Amino acid sequence: PPSAPSGVSGSWTSMGPTWQARISWNAVSGAAYYEVQYRTPKTGNAWRTDPDYSSGTSYISTGLMDYNSYDYRVRAVNASGASGWTEYTLYK
Numbered sequence: 001p002p003s004a005p006s007g008v009s010g011s012w013t014s015m016g017p018t019w020q021a022r023i024s025w026n027a028v029s030g031a032a033y034y035e036v037q038y039r040t041p042k043t044g045n046a047w048r049t050d051p052d053y054s055s056g057t058s059y060i061s062t063g064l065m066d067y068n069s070y071d072y073r074v075r076a077v078n079a080s081g082a083s084g085w086t087e088y089t090l091y092k
Contacts, residue, residue, distance in 0.1 A: 001076075001077075001078065001082055001083055002028045002030045002031045002078050003028050003029070003076065003083055004028075004075060004083040004084045005025040005026060005028050005031075005034065005074045005083070005086045006086065007024075007025055007026035008023065008024070008025045008074055008086050008087075008088040009023075010072065011090075012090075018063075019063075019064035019065065020061060020063075020064060021060070021064060021090055022059070022060055022061075023061060023088065024058040024059075025057055025074050025086065028076040030076075031083075033076075034057075034059070034074055034075065035049065035053055035075050036072060036074050038070055038071065038072050038073075039070070039071045040067045040069070040070055040071070041068070041069070042065070042067060047073070068092055069089050069090060070089070070090045072090065073088070074086050
């Protein structure tokens with residue numbers, strides 16, 4: 001399997017009634033695509049998989065609510081399997 005992504009970071013791209021964030025990471029050699037999951041304190045800490053996988057090194061998270069923070073995790077995937085997760089917390 002590929003290595004876990006490094007350099008995961010995030011920033012708000014829209015605040016207010018339509019909250020959005022961009023999550024970015026460094027490219028992983030041999031990765032076919034990346035999976036992104038997220039959670040908030042309000043979801044009972046259950047990870048939710050976003051169905052839109054990224055073939056690039058960033059992802060726009062849309063439809064977010066006005067919470068103090070969001071936890072994200074990213075992993076690289078190819079035909080051999082998936083890497084471990086790299087976690088990142090985005091705060092307001």
